[in-house]
Amino acid sequence: MKSLKNHFSLIIALFTVLFSVQIYVAVDRTIKAYEEHLKNDYSIIVVSNKMLSEAEFKALDNLIERSETIATDQVLERLKGEMSKKNLDLLKVTLPKFYRLYLSRFPTPQEIEKLQKRLQKHSAIERVEGYAQTHDTVYKLMLLFKDVVQIFSIAIAAVTSMLIFKEMRLWQFQHAERMSIMALFGAPVWLRSAVLFRLAIVDAIIATIAVCGAFFIIDQYGWMDKVLQTVGISIELFDFVDDAVRSLVIALGVSIVLTLTIVIGNTEEE
Amino acid sequence: MDKVITAENLSLSYKDFETIISKATFSIDAGSFVFITGASGSGKSTLLKSLYGAIEPQGGQLIVGGVKMNKISTSKLNFLRRHIGIVFQDYKLIKEWTIEKNVMLPLIISGYTKDVSSEQVQKLLGHVKLIHQAGKYPPELSGGEQQRVAMARALAHNPILILADEPTGNLDEYSSEVIWNLLEGANTQLKTTIVVVTHHIPSSINVPYKHFHIEMGTVHEIA
Known part of the structure; x- marks a missing residue:
């Protein structure tokens, strides 16, 4: 139960990072589509x-x-x-x-x-x-919106990365006894930490699947499409090949880098 | 005769604290059986810890299995530990692993195949009379049984040296006897060097042995 809770903490944190990144990607895609729309009208x-x-x-x-x-x-x-x-x-x-x-x-x-x-x-x-005046106002509003979303996404990614780091630190304490016993028998660092990496990789895959699922549901529901169509644009909210691969790479990258940081930190403490 | 352990003017202390072992000079031959005795807090366990690199010499020189322990690198220490078997008073078994997997640990670390490892583990669990407990987890076993598992683990990879820190300190008579028999067997049949830290040398011991006694930070050999 405790282990399941630990998994959930990391999966939710990774899900939040991936979701915010995907929201940023979707906003960027929307703005590009809107630019195209404006370009054709302008x-x-x-x-x-x-x-x-x-x-x-x-x-x-x-x-x-x-x-x-x-x-x-x-x-x-x-x-x-x-x-x-x-x-x-x-x-x-x-x-x-x-x-x-x-x-x-x-x-x-x-x-x-x-x-x-x-x-x-x-x-x-x-x-x-x-017609620079009208154009300038619309464009500045768009850029402001994009910047706000970007700052928001970076803030979420930073906070959740810290949470993931704390979570992995907890994992390390939980596995410290096992790791120290393995060290007494000459296990190299990678073998001692294998369980941490395995957990991080499994959770990264689960978080990616969860994000794909969430965007699939949003896509199926279609309310986002309706909103965008009112301003005359249509975008692909989630590309189930490119976006899924990007999400998986980010999730694996974040979790592996943070696990490595903890493992290297622990080696230095020894 | 080849020396497995050589100490020259060896001094040991915990960081900035006072010296526990001072300028000890001794050597241990390959294939010998050695007891280290001393009062509580005399530094027996500290000396044993220095033999598997858990603490570093503060002075002098210590060589174990041909490896200089002063400022030893992590990779060299890991290499040395893969050739040593250690038995602790508190067993140090991995609670989340089965008995079988615990015994297999040194073989996993040394990269043995699963078939070879399984065969060796079955044989050792037979020796410690725990074959029927192979699928259980350490907390399900008594203290004596856990120490027998730890003993099997120490022997699993046929080490050149076994270091035992008060291995029978908390055990009943039957388990103590099994442990001493196994240590004697490893020494006589496999020619493994055995170094045991203990308060009392058991009277039942049937092999010739060397005895070091630690007093006031000094290591004396007792004839």
């Missing part, structure tokens, strides 16, 4: 006094993925009844060209500013509208 409007090709725009900055001409026909159509055909033709020729520029990725506010300055330097470009 464009810069450029007003030019002459025709500019897509290649000319791309040459100005490699952030520009493609350009689209904004048709002026609708505006001219509205003016048809108020102006003569001759004046309308003249207006058509003298009317500036409007372009919508799409970017290869979601830019930082600094990148938008830089890009706007570059575009404005072009002799043919008369006006550039980047």
Whole structure:
């Protein structure tokens, strides 16, 4: 019973570490998906006094993925009844060209500013509208959210790692008698500590399975999907290959490193 | 004759405390049977501990099984201990392991195969008359039976040297007799060197032996 309790303590601590890491990964994935979503919606409007090709725009900055001409026909159509055909033709020729520029990725506010300055330097470009203000606010909020989750995850990982360390120290005391008897018969450190490593590895595997199970249930329940769909994005909350392998590597890494720390510390105490 | 233990001006103490053994010079031949006696607190157990590296010499030189014990490295100490059998007054059996596995411990450490180990353990448990208790755990056995298990464990890997710290101190007559018979048998048949720390040398002992007595931190050989 006591042994089972010890197992639970380590498994729960490892589960918490893995869960917080996976939450961070999911948030990162959400933000990347949202960036993609914003990137597709976001464009810069450029007003030019002459025709500019897509290649000319791309040459100005490699952030520009493609350009689209904004048709002026609708505006001219509205003016048809108020102006003569001759004046309308003249207006058509003298009317500036409007372009919508799409970017290869979601830019930082600094990148938008830089890009706007570059575009404005072009002799043919008369006006550039980047909607930087709106963009900046959304982006800063997103980064703030990401940072908060990251700090939160690191704090949880640090606290639970300390708990795991304490738990393993308890294990060491429980097994101290056996380890010292083995030492009297010349057992090397690795053999004396084998039981600690075995327990750590088994618990790391159980914690990984528990995290996979938890995310499988969340995934099946689908409420997270519904929330994300309201902002127009969809992500894979838990990849049962990549994320499971990452979780297992982290769980094994944390438990083995902490066991090693205890074993090495104990050897020095001898 | 080859020396298994050689001490020259050996001084022993626990860290900063006063010296327990002072400038002891003695040697123990391979295949001999040795008793170390002395009053309580005279340093018998301390001397025995130095022979398996549990405490380090503070002065002089100590060589056990050809290995210099002064500032001995962990790997050398482990190597030496794999060739020594130790019997403690408090048995030092692993409570969570069966009797069979406890006896097997030195063989596991020395890397013997399971088949060889099992055969050897069955043979030894037969010698100590505990074959029927093989699957039990130490707390289920009496003190005498536990010490017989510890004795079987000390013999399991055919050590060159057996160190016994008051092995019959807490035992009944029957168990004491079994222990002395086993120690004598190991000495006469296997030529194992035996060093026993005790308050009294048993009158029933049937092998020639050497006797060291410790008094006021000095080791004397008694003729």
